[in-house]
Amino acid sequence: MNTLGEKFSFTSFGESHGKAIGGVLDGVPAGVRIDMDRIREALDKRAGRVAPSLEDGCAYSLELKGKGISPRALREGDEVEWLSGVMDGVTLGTPIAFIIRNKDARPEDYEWLKYSYRIGHADRTYQEKYGIRDHRGGGRASARETASRVVAGTVAQQLLAEKGIEIRAKLMQVGEEKNPERFDEYIAAIQRDGDSIGGIVECVITGLPVGVGEPIFDKLQSHLAFAMMSINGCKGFEYGSGFEGVGLKGSEMYLSENHTLISGGIAGGISDGTPVVFRCVFKPTASNRKTLETMFQGSKVSEFQSFKAGRHDACIAVRAVAVVEAMAALVVRNLM
Numbered sequence: 001m002n003t004l005g006e007k008f009s010f011t012s013f014g015e016s017h018g019k020a021i022g023g024v025l026d027g028v029p030a031g032v033r034i035d036m037d038r039i040r041e042a043l044d045k046r047a048g049r050v051a052p053s054l055e056d057g058c059a060y061s062l063e064l065k066g067k068g069i070s071p072r073a074l075r076e077g078d079e080v081e082w083l084s085g086v087m088d089g090v091t092l093g094t095p096i097a098f099i100i101r102n103k104d105a106r107p108e109d110y111e112w113l114k115y116s117y118r119i120g121h122a123d124r125t126y127q128e129k130y131g132i133r134d135h136r137g138g139g140r141a142s143a144r145e146t147a148s149r150v151v152a153g154t155v156a157q158q159l160l161a162e163k164g165i166e167i168r169a170k171l172m173q174v175g176e177e178k179n180p181e182r183f184d185e186y187i188a189a190i191q192r193d194g195d196s197i198g199g200i201v202e203c204v205i206t207g208l209p210v211g212v213g214e215p216i217f218d219k220l221q222s223h224l225a226f227a228m229m230s231i232n233g234c235k236g237f238e239y240g241s242g243f244e245g246v247g248l249k250g251s252e253m254y255l256s257e258n259h260t261l262i263s264g265g266i267a268g269g270i271s272d273g274t275p276v277v278f279r280c281v282f283k284p285t286a287s288n289r290k291t292l293e294t295m296f297q298g299s300k301v302s303e304f305q306s307f308k309a310g311r312h313d314a315c316i317a318v319r320a321v322a323v324v325e326a327m328a329a330l331v332v333r334n335l336m
Contacts, residue, residue: 004227004327005334010152014099015134016142022099023148025085025155027334030093034086035158042154043078046147046322077103080151096155100147121286143232143316146323153326156333165332169203169324172279174315191314194289198235198282199317201324205265205276205332212271212335219269220276223335227327228280233316239278240264280324282317 003011007027014021044050078100085096113135117124122141126133133139157167172178175197177186190197213220225237241248241262248262265276289312313319 004230004330008156008330008334010149010330012145012148014102014145014148015136015139016144017102017134017136017139020099020101021145021148022083022097023152025096025098025152028085028091028093028096028155028159030091032091032159033089034091034155036080036089038158039080039151039154042150042157042322042326043080043147046150046319047078048319078147098148098151100151102144118286120283141232143313143319146231146320146326149231149330150322150326153323153329156329157325159333160329160336163207163336165205165207167203167205167325167328167332169201169321169328171199171317171321172202173200174317175199187315187318195314196285196287196312197315198284199315199320200279200281201317201320202277202279203324203328205328208265208271208273208276208332210271210273212332213266213269214335215269218335220266220271220331220335221264221269221278223331224276224278224328227331228278228324231280231282231320231323231327233282233285233320234280235283236281237278239266239276242279280320282315282320285312285314285316287312 002013003009005027009026011024011026012021013023041050081099081101083097083099085092085094113123117127121138123133123135123138126139126141160167171180171183174183174186175190177183187197213223221239224239228234228237241264245262252262261277263272263274264278265272265274
C-alpha cells in the first residue's frame with residue numbers, strides 16, 4: 001500500500017526517474033496558511049543542500065554540506081506544485097494534491113540494471129513479485145520518493161506546532177563513529193573510497209500530551225515503527241532504552257531520572273507526557289562505486305558487475321533526518 005493514516009492520511013506516488021513524484025494529503029482542516037518557507041527548508045535539509053547546525057537539531061557540522069550526498073539530490077530544485085486543496089497558500093479543507101517534477105533524472109545511467117540485480121536492493125524482489133519493475137534508479141524503492149513525504153510531513157508538523165508539539169531529529173552515529181564533530185570527515189573518507197556506510201538517526205517528540213496511542217495493535221510505538229520501517233533503507237527501530245536496555249534491572253525503571261531514558265515517553269502504547277524518544281538505523285547504500293557481486297536477471301549464477309554508473313549517497317542516514325521528522329509528524333497527527 002502507498003497510503004499512511006486514516007483520519008489524517010498521506011498517499012505517495014511517482015518513480016525516481018519518472019516525470020514527477022507527489023502526494024495526496026487528506027484531513028487538513030480549512031483555513032490553514034501553509035508555511036512555504038518551512039517546507040522549502042525541510043526539502044533542502046532532505047536533499048543535503050543545507051546542513052543544519054547543532055542548534056537546529058542535527059548533530060553534524062556545517063562542513064558536512066554536500067559531502068557524501070548524491071549529486072542529483074543537490075541539483076534537483078524540488079519545487080512543489082500544488083494541484084488542489086490550496087488556494088493562495090491557504091488550505092480549503094479538501095484533499096491536497098501536489099507534485100515535484102523530476103528535473104535532473106538520468107535514466108540512461110541505469111540501463112545495465114535492466115538485466116542485473118543489486119545485492120541488498122529491491123531489484124530482484126520487485127521483479128519476482130510483479131513480473132515488471134522500473135529499473136531506473138530503483139523506481140519506488142529510491143530515496144527520491146521521500147521528498148513527497150517531507151512535504152506532507154512538514155504540513156503535519158505545522159499543525160502540531162500549533163498545539164505546542166515539536167519533532168526534532170538528529171544524526172547520532174555514522175558507522176562506528178559517534179562523535180558528531182568527526183562525521184563529515186568520516187563520510188568524506190568513505191566517499192573517496194567509493195563506498196557507503198550506515199548510520200543512526202534519533203528523534204525526540206516534545207509537548208505530546210498524555211493519551212496519544214491505543215492499547216494492543218494501535219500503540220504509539222507500533223505506528224512509529226511502521227512508519228519508520230517504511231522509509232527506504234531503514235533496517236531497525238527502537239524506542240526508549242531499546243536494545244541497550246537489556247542490561248538494566250527492573251528496579252532501575254522506577255528511578256525518576258531514568259524514566260524517559262527507559263520508557264521513551266510511552267507506557268502501554270500510550271504517550272505519558274514526557275518526551276518520546278526513538279531511534280532508526282539506516283543501512284549502507286546498496287549502490288556505490290565499488291565493483292561488487294550482483295546477480296544476472298533470471299539466473300542463479302552470480303557475476304561481477306561494476307556500480308560505477310549512477311549517482312549515490314555515501315551515507316543515506318544524513319538525508320534521512322528530515323524524513324524521520326516528517327514521518328513522525330504524520331503518525332502523531334493521525335493518532336491525535
